[in-house]
Amino acid sequence: MTVKTLEVNARSYRWMSRPVVVVCVDGCEPAYLDAAIAAGVAPTIARMRASGADLLADCVVPSFTNPNNLSIVTGAPPAVHGICGNYFFDRELGQEVMMNDPKYLRAGTVLAAFADAGAKLAVVTAKDKLRKLLGHRMKGICFSSEKADQATIEENGIEGVVELVGMPVPSVYSAELSEFVFAAGVKLMASRRPDLMYLSTTDYVQHKAAPGSPAANAFYAMMDGYLAQLDAMGATIVLTADHGMNDKHNADGSPQVIYLQDVLDGWYGKEVARVILPITDPYVVHHGALGSFATVYAPDEARVPGWIERIRGVPGMELVLSRKEAAERFELPPDRIGDIVVVSERHTVIGTSASRHDLSALEVPLRSHGGVSEQRVPLICNRPVTGIAANRRLRNFDALDIALNHAQ
């Protein structure tokens, strides 16, 4: 008997012999798991790492939510699927446009391919902004915690989600928004047993609470309980993250920010350069739109090399690359990044102009992501993983490959 395989985005995936659950824990710096295990509150995760697979992987840079979630479900980097942030500057339109619409997707997902081939699919995300991208052209169940009460058969492949899960719809800024994802995953596995399920949380807790803090450990203890139930139901579980998370503040608790638009305005004149922060999204309360990645558009190519040299001299910068260098190094679509890509160091973020960031909503010292410093993420499985070359650089978007080709 031959094992059925599917080809998606130039990779092949074996058909599942048992249900597969891929979990993307938003902002899960590896230290969160270490700390929760050390505190004794994550016995299931401890067991997965001890008797399954305990790996680390590199996420996509910019280490943001959407580019990485789309990489995980397509098994490919942004150069292939096209989503490299929440915003880019459309030169033809002359304006910043949001990349949340599925029309910007350039590749199909592995999830949709399995659904088309007859597998039962379920996708649950915390925030609704990701749902349409993840569920693009996918038959099956796909809904968000945020809008769980609005799910319909026609739009989401399911109705009565709130009754099924037995939890009220949580606030969009809460740990419960992620808990709802796990609780829904467990109920769906128990009632419908999907062949392939993708669960994606939100990093509300990780933006506020460092590894080992009471709030962080409580989050991972919660998660552990649901993972135990999925494990007990016989699923293969692969857990990874979209990106890590680091402190981005000064000793006094104020954010450590390079206001790059202000810097460039001072050097070259007001708005000659245009700084775009692709982390910007409608939910900025917990990070003030501040991350460690920015892209800069110049009015003409000739200025670019000189600008790169000068920006490299700004304290707190880690990498300043031309469009071509950045597209190659980070596997990004060149037409959706600026002339210059700027990455700041571990504890520094990049802003536009000080006047354009409302930091009054930051209740605790800033923690954020976006840079190379948040690239390391966990990649763990509840079953042993075989056939991985020792020298292979693992990526978070190998999660489906690990689950389908190496863990069964």
Ligand SMILES: [Zn+2]
């Ligand atoms: Zn994220």
